[in-house]
C-alpha cells in the first residue's frame with residue numbers, strides 16, 4: 001500500500017524540525033506565506049547535512065536539499081546514487097545517520113509511493129482507493145475515487161481485482177492511492193519504471209497536473225522524463241548532491257550553443273568562413289552537406305550567423321539549433337564515479 005507519512009496533525013501548523021530562514025511556511029490551509037528574510041523563496045522540503053550510512057556503506061553524504069514549493073522536482077542519479085534512501089528519509093520511513101529533514105507542511109500532507117507496491121490481491125482498484133481514504137481519513141466525495149482512477153488511466157479496471165493487474169497497472173493504482181486526500185507534497189520513487197511509453201507519458205502528464213496544487217518530487221533514471229516535466233533538478237552522485245537548481249540553468253551552464261547547418265554543394269568552404277567569425281568555437285563538416293557549428297556565445301552567433309552565411313555564399317537548405325542534451329551533461333557531471341569511503 002502506498003504510504004502517507006504520518007497521521008494528519010490538527011495541532012501543529014507545520015511538521016518541522018527547525019525550519020530554516022529560507023523555508024516557506026504554509027498556513028493550515030496550505031496557502032504559501034513569504035518566509036522571513038528571503039522573499040520569493042518558497043522551500044517546502046529541505047535537508048541539512050543529511051548523512052546515511054548502512055554499516056560501512058555511505059548512501060548519503062552531507063545532502064542539503066531545497067525543494068521549492070509547487071512544480072515538479074526531479075531527483076536523478078545513477079544506480080546506487082542514493083535516490084531511494086533520500087526519498088525514504090524525507091518520507092520518515094528511514095532514519096538519517098545525521099542531519100535534519102525540514103518540512104513546511106504537516107507530515108500527514110506528505111504522500112509517498114516507493115517502488116511498485118503490492119496490494120491485497122482480492123481487493124478491487126476501487127476498494128484500494130477507498131482503503132487509502134479510510135487510512136488517511138480523507139473524504140472522497142461523489143465521484144472523487146472514480147476520478148482518481150480515471151486520471152491514472154484505470155477507469156475501465158476500477159472493479160477488477162488487483163491480483164490480476166500488471167506491474168504497470170499496479171504502479172498507476174499506487175499513484176492514484178497516493179494522491180487520495182490531495183497531499184501537498186508527493187514523493188514518488190521511479191513512478192514510471194513499470195510503464196510502457198504511452199503509460200509513461202500519461203503519468204508524466206498527470207504529475208504535471210498534480211503539481212498545480214502540490215509539490216511533486218520524483219526519482220528517475222530517464223532523463224527525457226526530467227526534461228519533459230521538471231522545473232527543478234537535483235543530481236545525486238555517489239550519495240552527494242552535486243547539482244540542484246533549474247533545468248535551464250543546468251543546461252545553459254554545461255551546454256555549448258550549437259547549430260546544425262545544411263548547405264547545397266560542398267560544405268567545407270562555408271565551414272572555413274564560419275571558423276573565421278570571432279563567436280565561432282568550432283565548425284565541423286559532417287556528411288550530406290551538414291556543418292555542426294559550435295559558438296562561444298549564443299547571442300553573438302544568433303546576431304551574426306545569417307550575415308556570415310551570406311558572405312560565405314552558402315546555398316542554405318536548413319539551420320537548426322541543437323537542443324541541449326541533458327544526457328550529455330548528466331554523464332559529464334557524474335563521471336568518473338567516486339567510491340564513497
Ligand SMILES: Nc1ncnc2c1ncn2[C@@H]1O[C@H](COP(=O)(O)OP(=O)(O)OP(=O)(O)O)[C@@H](O)[C@H]1O
Pocket residue numbers: 054057058059077078079080081082083084085086
Ligand atoms: N538496506 C540497505 N542496506 C545496505 N545498503 C543499502 C541499503 N539500501 C541501500 N543501500 C546502499 O545504499 C546506496 C544507495 O542506495 P539507494 O537504493 O538509495 O540508491 P538509488 O539511487 O535509489 O539506486 P537505484 O537507482 O539503483 O534504485 C547503495 O550503495 C546501496 O547498495
